[in-house]
Amino acid sequence: MQTVIVDTDIAIDYLRGLNYAKDLMLLLWDTDTAYLSILSIYELYAGMKNNETLDTENFIKACIIEPLTIDVTRKAGALYKKYRTQGLTLTSIDCLINATAITHGHKIATKNISHYPDRKILFPVEPSKGSSEKHTRN
Secondary structure, eight states: OOOEEEOHHHHHHHHTTBHHHHHHHHHHHHTTOEEEEHHHHHHHHHHOOGGGHHHHHHHHHHSEEEOOOHHHHHHHHHHHHHHHHTTOOOOHHHHHHHHHHHHHTOEEEOSOGGGOOOGGGEEOOOOOTTTTSBOOOO
16 A cells, blocks of 8 residues: 655644544554654644643654755755745645655645645545544444
8 A cells, every 4th residue: 555644734634533534544544654754743743732641642653754964855855946936935844754754655634735736646535524523432
């Protein structure tokens, strides 16, 4: 199965208990294809409330972590320049996550498709109409 970098928005939806994100993460974990950028870990810790520490850390531990490398940062700089010349200004974090995916052959699972102009890099994510509903535990 295709390896997938889970963008921060999907991780947050999982931690909030949204069904589509839970289903996606269970599929990725069952097939050992769930990757997380070190930058998403930064974003999760930056936005985390005090009572969310354990769940956040368990989520992170369940994923394979992709660090930054010189190759990734070089590619990210090139992506930033490429899209900037097309009139698109992307964040450094999005360029680095995109470059990580390209460098390691991953797709990106995200709802923020405007952050990744090359649609070929995206892994299909389909939040259901009821995606605002939390998953109830049995």
